[in-house]
Amino acid sequence: VGDANDNRPTFPQSQYHTVVKELAARGTEILTVQAADNDDPKTDNVRIFYRLVGQIPESPRALFRVDRDSGVISVQADSMEGTAPQYTLTITAEDAKGLNSSCTVVVTVQDENNNPPVFSQHEYGPFHISEEAPVGTTVTAVVARDADVRGGDSWQVDYRLESGNEEEVFMLVTDRQTNEVSLVLAKVLDF
Known part of the structure; x- marks a missing residue:
């Protein structure tokens, strides 16, 4: 009997908080989010992919990115200078079947x-x-x-x-x- 992939990945918290300095270099890691999937760990059903699906307030340029495989959130912009003082990011974790859940990450930009x-x-x-x-x-x-x-x-x-x-x-x-x-x-x- 094979695993049915009937469990969605879930984050241990629904909301995270972190701080990034306004002069942080592109690529600076600011937080890692990780979800867990209760399907059979011996199958690909537990492989999780992360995506950044929302940012409030919006910005004309990409400020943040999340690594698809690791859940590492990093600075995407060359500079955070002159941006909003705080951002709320929505991150999803999705398995191979498309089952997913999301969390929010509140990023405070430190002057x-x-x-x-x-x-x-x-x-x-x-x-x-x-x-x-x-x-x-x-x-x-x-x-x-x-x-x-x-x-x-x-x-x-x-x-x-x-x-x-x-x-x-x-x-x-x-x-x-x-x-x-x-x-x-x-x-x-x-x-």
Whole structure:
């Protein structure tokens, strides 16, 4: 009596989660999914083929691929830079008879710090401030723009005064929501 191939391959989980860096090279393996088939292991009825059948959101270029035989999911694109922050992939496992099941893979694209902050101009000032100005007075505020994902660690700009503040008369106060930095009076002025 031969095996009837009456069992569909099944994944141990219905959903998987993984992370890929936005600068991951083409071919970078990000996850392996494997299904099992309860047919007779001595027959080809347990041979499983994997396919990527859906991606949300869609993309005009192929971002991911799954190896047909191993279930290894890898980066297909030359770069993930500028893509959506997250994708949901649908992977099917199918046996020789066409019996199949599917799982979803949620891929989070991790932003990398690959864009430098840029000021809108090279120089600011001159600024005039009264000797009677109280501590905490804002002298000026500027913003450096960063093209990394807004709100992420890579987007945050750290500012410092390079020179001209040897007596620590000024301090910098950064708004982490906007990356705006204010030059603020830290000591009473005495000219």
